[in-house]
Amino acid sequence: MGWIEAAFLVPFVEFAFMRRALLGALMLSLSAAPVGVFLMLRRMSLTGDAMSYAILPGAAAGFLLYGLEIVPMTLGGLVAGIVVALAAGAVSRLTVQKEDASMAAFYLISLAVGVAMVSIRGSSVDLMHVLFGTVLALNDDALILIGLVTATTLITLLVFKRALIAECLDPLFLRSVSKLGSPVHFVFLGLVVINLVAGFQALGTLLSVGLMILPAAAARFWSQRVETMCLLAIVIGALSSISGLLLSYHAALPSGPAVILSAGCAYVASVLVAPRGVLVTRLPRTAHRTA
Amino acid sequence: MADACITFSDLTLGYDSHPAIHHLDGVVEKGALLTVVGGNGSGKSTLMKGIVGMLKPMGGACAVAPGTRIAYLAQQSELDRSFPAQVRDLVALGLWPQRGLLGRHTVKDRQTVSKALAAVGLEGFEKRPIDTLSGGQLQRALFARVLVQDADLILLDEPFNAIDARTVADLIALIKGWHGEGRTILVVVHDLDLVREHFPAALLLARQPVAWGEARKTLSAKNLLRARQYHEAWDRHAPWCAPDNAVSTARNHTGAA
Structure with missing residues (x-):
């Protein structure tokens, strides 16, 4: 039993920073994974990616003005993310251009502004921190922020669940019975932004989208129901967080990439062996029913 | 006479300043079962969108009786x-x-x-x-x-497209059931024989109303010929219609340019 304890329990029992990292990552899984399920079902998985670049100049502005402080960097990221989401949404709704193109345009502008701003003052170490985060350095402020985001996300998802599903399933129908179609889209983009912002302190702007998309994409292979998919995504996210932190501890890897790599393994395993994955659907079927 | 469910008053609907429905007047009474017929691009779906409120009129008005609950089955489902x-x-x-x-x-x-x-x-x-x-x-x-x-008001846009005969018969039975319950129904239908056989009334469109009334009379050879002569294509140089202020201002601007 000794080595199991040493491998799985000791890191969390002995080190407070590991416990904080675990708490932060578990809360992020609870919050970001179901958001990722809806992103995926709306065929917006890459939008999550784009938004994670979009928050960079805001985080950079906070960093330039106040240094490595969680609150200004978070608020900056939030503002930048919302500006890009609203601008992209407005262009797609007011002109002939679709949202994929306008989103790409605005996130690229945003990314360039962000990198330029960091390079004005920061060293490459600072840039690495903004881009890739440090889950092992989560302070009280960061944990409180993640907790608030998690609560907001879960409540909002519960309230808007029906509208979100209707907007994915049959948007024209929703428009014919309700005026919620457009507002619910922006509320949802707002959720994406706050979850990315919550994640970037721990995982960095580039990887915070990983806990959102990978567990959701993996869950899709296991279930046909939205609710089950959300729960599975949360479980996959939580397990990836635990195994990623342990991997990071034992193999001396950076924590963000370790967590996302674990989620990546869960995804690849799901692609291969899940009931709706490659192997099962390609197996020759010898039996069929009479009707 | 029954109450009005939908009232069209000089309604013009369209896209990019080109009318798809031009100067439609009339009343759909509560409990009516009306088919909307016409060729491709004659404005049938546009009319449906106008009634649901997804398309704002370019002129005139389309008033649905207050408190009417609308169900809309679109042609091109998303x-x-x-x-x-x-x-x-x-x-x-x-x-x-x-x-x-x-x-x-x-x-x-x-x-x-x-x-x-x-x-x-x-x-x-x-x-x-x-x-x-x-x-x-x-x-x-x-x-x-x-x-x-x-x-109370059911709008069905080409519900019988690519549907087998048995299912069409079932769906028509359902529509007749709704009609029997006093609901108001507008159905866009392509198959004119189906209209003549099963439906009491028709509105024939050709980017403007051609005829509206009892189905067999509306679908007379003369009316159908008239409907066929409309121009489906937009005329970029068509003169401006209805000399109200906004339009005449626009026309003056064009003239000056």
Whole structure:
């Protein structure tokens, strides 16, 4: 039993920073994974990616003005993310251009502004921190922020669940019975932004989208129901967080990439062996029913 | 005379300043069963969108009696068939007007959905994933959703497209049932024989109203010939219509340029 304890329990029992990292990552899984399920079902998985670049100049502005402080960097990221989401949404709704193109345009502008701003003052170490985060350095402020985001996300998802599903399933129908179609889209983009912002302190702007998309994409292979998919995504996210932190501890890897790599393994395993994955659907079927 | 359900007053609907429905006047009475017929691009779907309020009039008005609950089955559904939903989820969307965003779906609601599915011949399809339905089965499921919506005004845009004869007969029976319950129904139909055989009234469109009345009279050879002579294409140099202020200002600007 000794080595199991040493491998799985000791890191969390002995080190407070590991416990904080675990708490932060578990809360992020609870919050970001179901958001990722809806992103995926709306065929917006890459939008999550784009938004994670979009928050960079805001985080950079906070960093330039106040240094490595969680609150200004978070608020900056939030503002930048919302500006890009609203601008992209407005262009797609007011002109002939679709949202994929306008989103790409605005996130690229945003990314360039962000990198330029960091390079004005920061060293490459600072840039690495903004881009890739440090889950092992989560302070009280960061944990409180993640907790608030998690609560907001879960409540909002519960309230808007029906509208979100209707907007994915049959948007024209929703428009014919309700005026919620457009507002619910922006509320949802707002959720994406706050979850990315919550994640970037721990995982960095580039990887915070990983806990959102990978567990959701993996869950899709296991279930046909939205609710089950959300729960599975949360479980996959939580397990990836635990195994990623342990991997990071034992193999001396950076924590963000370790967590996302674990989620990546869960995804690849799901692609291969899940009931709706490659192997099962390609197996020759010898039996069929009479009707 | 029955009350008006929809009142068109000099209604013009269109896109990019070109009319798709030009100067439509008339009243659809409560409880009417009206087919809307005409060639491709004659303005049928545009009229439906105008009634639902998805398209704002370029001129005139389209007034639906206050408090009317509308069910609209679009021609080009934006339904995402790859979405992980079951047939009962799709049909239960029709409960939106009653339950809204937050109202819980009750046991009775579930029975309503099942009854609607039975009524369209999809008994036992509750848990079928929607991506396993055939085109006709999906259309029946969408009719079940209209049933669940329990609307006063039902707008069906080409509901019989690519549907087999047996299903068309079933769907027409449903429409007649709704008509018997006093609901107002507008159906866009392409098959003129179907209209003559099953429906009492028709509105013949050709980017403007050609005829409106009893179905067989409306679909006379003379009217159909007139309808066929309209121009489907937009005329970029067509003169401005209706000398109201906004338009004449626009015309003056064009003239100056």
